[in-house]
Amino acid sequence: MTTDSIPVQTADARPGTARKARKATPSGGRRRQLFRHPGAGRQHHAGPVAYILLGIAALFSLFPLYWTMVAASTDNTRVTQTPPPFLPGPHLLENLGKAWQDAALGKAMLNSLIVAGVIALSTVLFATLAGFAFAKLRFKGRNILLMLVIGTMMVPPQLGVVPLFMMITELGWGQKLPAVIFPTLVSAVGVFFMRQYLSEALPDELVEAGRVDGAHSLRIFWSIVLPIARPPMAVLFMITFVHAWNDFFWPFIVLDMTNPTVPVALTQLSAGYVRDQSLIMAGALLGTLPLLALFVVFGRQIVGGIMQGAVKG
Amino acid sequence: MGAERQRRRTLLHRLDVRGAPYAFVAPFFVVFAAFSFYPLIYTSWISLHRVELSTLNLMEWVGFDNYTALWDDDRFWNALFNTFTIGVLSTVPQLLMALGLAHLLNYRLRGSTFFRVAALTPYATSVGAAALVFTMLFERDFGMINWMLSLVGVDNIDWENNKWAAQTAISSIVIWRWTGYNALLYLAAMQAIPRDRYEAAAIDGASRWQQFLKVTVPGIRSTIVFTIVLSTIGATQLFGEPLIFGQGPNGITGGADNQYQTLGLLLYEEGWKNYQMGRAATVAWAMFLVLILVFVVQRVVKRVLARKA
Numbered sequence: 001m002t003t004d005s006i007p008v009q010t011a012d013a014r015p016g017t018a019r020k021a022r023k024a025t026p027s028g029g030r031r032r033q034l035f036r037h038p039g040a041g042r043q044h045h046a047g048p049v050a051y052i053l054l055g056i057a058a059l060f061s062l063f064p065l066y067w068t069m070v071a072a073s074t075d076n077t078r079v080t081q082t083p084p085p086f087l088p089g090p091h092l093l094e095n096l097g098k099a100w101q102d103a104a105l106g107k108a109m110l111n112s113l114i115v116a117g118v119i120a121l122s123t124v125l126f127a128t129l130a131g132f133a134f135a136k137l138r139f140k141g142r143n144i145l146l147m148l149v150i151g152t153m154m155v156p157p158q159l160g161v162v163p164l165f166m167m168i169t170e171l172g173w174g175q176k177l178p179a180v181i182f183p184t185l186v187s188a189v190g191v192f193f194m195r196q197y198l199s200e201a202l203p204d205e206l207v208e209a210g211r212v213d214g215a216h217s218l219r220i221f222w223s224i225v226l227p228i229a230r231p232p233m234a235v236l237f238m239i240t241f242v243h244a245w246n247d248f249f250w251p252f253i254v255l256d257m258t259n260p261t262v263p264v265a266l267t268q269l270s271a272g273y274v275r276d277q278s279l280i281m282a283g284a285l286l287g288t289l290p291l292l293a294l295f296v297v298f299g300r301q302i303v304g305g306i307m308q309g310a311v312k313g
Numbered sequence: 314m315g316a317e318r319q320r321r322r323t324l325l326h327r328l329d330v331r332g333a334p335y336a337f338v339a340p341f342f343v344v345f346a347a348f349s350f351y352p353l354i355y356t357s358w359i360s361l362h363r364v365e366l367s368t369l370n371l372m373e374w375v376g377f378d379n380y381t382a383l384w385d386d387d388r389f390w391n392a393l394f395n396t397f398t399i400g401v402l403s404t405v406p407q408l409l410m411a412l413g414l415a416h417l418l419n420y421r422l423r424g425s426t427f428f429r430v431a432a433l434t435p436y437a438t439s440v441g442a443a444a445l446v447f448t449m450l451f452e453r454d455f456g457m458i459n460w461m462l463s464l465v466g467v468d469n470i471d472w473e474n475n476k477w478a479a480q481t482a483i484s485s486i487v488i489w490r491w492t493g494y495n496a497l498l499y500l501a502a503m504q505a506i507p508r509d510r511y512e513a514a515a516i517d518g519a520s521r522w523q524q525f526l527k528v529t530v531p532g533i534r535s536t537i538v539f540t541i542v543l544s545t546i547g548a549t550q551l552f553g554e555p556l557i558f559g560q561g562p563n564g565i566t567g568g569a570d571n572q573y574q575t576l577g578l579l580l581y582e583e584g585w586k587n588y589q590m591g592r593a594a595t596v597a598w599a600m601f602l603v604l605i606l607v608f609v610v611q612r613v614v615k616r617v618l619a620r621k622a
Contacts, residue, residue, distance in 0.1 A: 054418070054422075057414055057432060058427075064446045064447065067450070068442070082455055082463075083460055084456075084460060127341075130337055130340070133337035137334040138334070148342075154542075154546070156604070158577060158600065159597045160349060160352025160355070162359055163356055164348065166359075182344070182348060184348075186340060186345060211330075245439065246440065249550070249552050249553065253581070263442075266441030267556070270448065270560050275560075277449055281449065287441060295437050299426075299429075299434075300426050303426070303497060306498070307498070
């Protein structure tokens with residue numbers, strides 16, 4: 001899946017509300033005790049089998065990343081021997097340094113940081129503005145426009161790539177970062193995500209109170225909406241950042257090796273004439289490290305955000 | 314003086330209430346119209362022309378020539394078929410595994426955050442990095458996967474040049490990156506299923522497996538449909554994984570014999586290797602038609618299933 005998309009709930013049921021509702025139902029504790037069946041749903045504790053299976057799943061998820069590090073820390077001859085190495089070798093820093101130079105990763109990282117940062121910021125800002133309008137403001141054509149937003153989520157960006165390339169060339173943006181940034185400044189999924197959140201989390205009374213006090217719309221947005229919308233904005237920012245950082249197809253087309261983003265620069269490593277596998281792995285590791293760091297620090301929030309945005313049955 | 318000011322304020326106020334909503338949604342629609350909708354429409358116009366990459370402003374009208382050429386081109390049918398097979402190979406196991414993983418994560422767990430974050434970590438890797446690592450794991454002579462297979466007595470598999478092996482390897486990259494993500498979507502939906510349904514099923518004597526089939530899966534049906542749609546869109550566009558798996562010149566053509574060339578790769582080959590933008594636009598338009606066809610089929614299947622139920 002390569003579309004810039006985070007899932008969005010279709011029903012107006014966020015996990016929080018569902019959970020609250022469940023807690024509120026007075027389903028007699030004793031009755032539940034009496035009829036508790038060993039298989040009664042999610043209350044059930046995980047047994048050893050579940051832990052073993054989850055452990056295997058975690059191993060599958062993490063092993064390729066671990067092995068990237070192992071391969072990046074050995075030299076080419078060791079990594080191409082059988083059996084392959086399973087433990088880190090002594091050459092990690094040396095290889096990282098060399099890959100950094102060979103793939104021009106310094107420039108690529110800076111480019112990716114700019115691209116992903118600008119795209120994430122603007123997506124969040126415009127999604128919150130539009131989401132607020134769709135959730136709380138009345139205007140003619142609101143429903144039709146919202147349907148349009150939802151409809152656009154289904155259109156993959158790849159389909160318009162030829163005219164887009166012509167436009168970019170005409171504008172003189174070839175091989176320049178604006179070519180990557182401008183087409184992705186907004187996201188339909190983001191708009192829908194913020195709308196869903198704000199329709200529930202922002203009370204109508206608060207907006208009306210602002211109006212009565214004589215605040216204009218932008219003022220209401222700034223002083224009332226933004227503080228409330230901060231948590232979903234943070235989630236949207238991180239998810240958009242990850243997507244923009246990893247985006248490949250379009251940057252690969254409009255950027256070249258003189259001015260690449262990280263994923264584009266990484267292709268350089270594998271297409272080289274002399275293929276040093278350890279160096280390739282060192283490059284792959286470098287290109288992934290910033291996002292891995294993001295995951296180590298904000299993993300719980302990103303997971304929560306994706307789950308919060310999910311479609312509810 | 315006071316009345317005048319008052320009137321101006323009400324006028325401004327009205328203008329604000331009426332106009333602000335449009336101003337708030339405008340950035341989205343302006344950017345979308347300029348960089349997504351307009352190109353999408355213009356693609357069909359370009360596909361009726363002969364346009365070369367070096368002379369983008371010279372467009373020569375050729376009518377439906379590009380379409381008939383594409384229809385007669387074996388590479389197109391090959392790419393279409395590959396896109397379909399790689400799509401199935403990557404989507405079906407991915408979603409089934411995600412379902413199982415979500416079920417496991419739905420238990421009351423110690424360290425549930427760890428398992429969730431671990432499952433999602435591959436999502437943080439770029440196509441580039443993931444494809445590079447897997448290409449190496451699938452190396453014919455020294456790759457780890459062939460080494461493991463040799464331990465159980467399987468001969469070296471040529472993952473790059475054998476058609477089905479290559480498609481399997483490429484699919485495994487997709488599966489690795491997206492299973493955890495889909496599992497989290499399923500998990501969120503599972504947690505919204507009311508617990509009484511499980512209790513009712515348990516009272517009726519349903520085993521845990523039956524509960525999974527009769528309560529959990531129907532309970533998250535709309536999420537499953539949603540992930541199928543998303544994965545289908547993703548599969549139609551598959552590009553980076555096969556490109557990088559081919560390691561250089563072979564990547565664009567999807568292997569020496571086009572054995573894993575997808576529609577995305579064909580689009581790129583026509584436009585940026587053969588310099589025929591008109592033809593590339595035709596491929597894009599064909600992809601669009603394929604997507605529409607998939608959605609129509611999916612709707613029909615859904616309706617038929619609903620009628621049966």
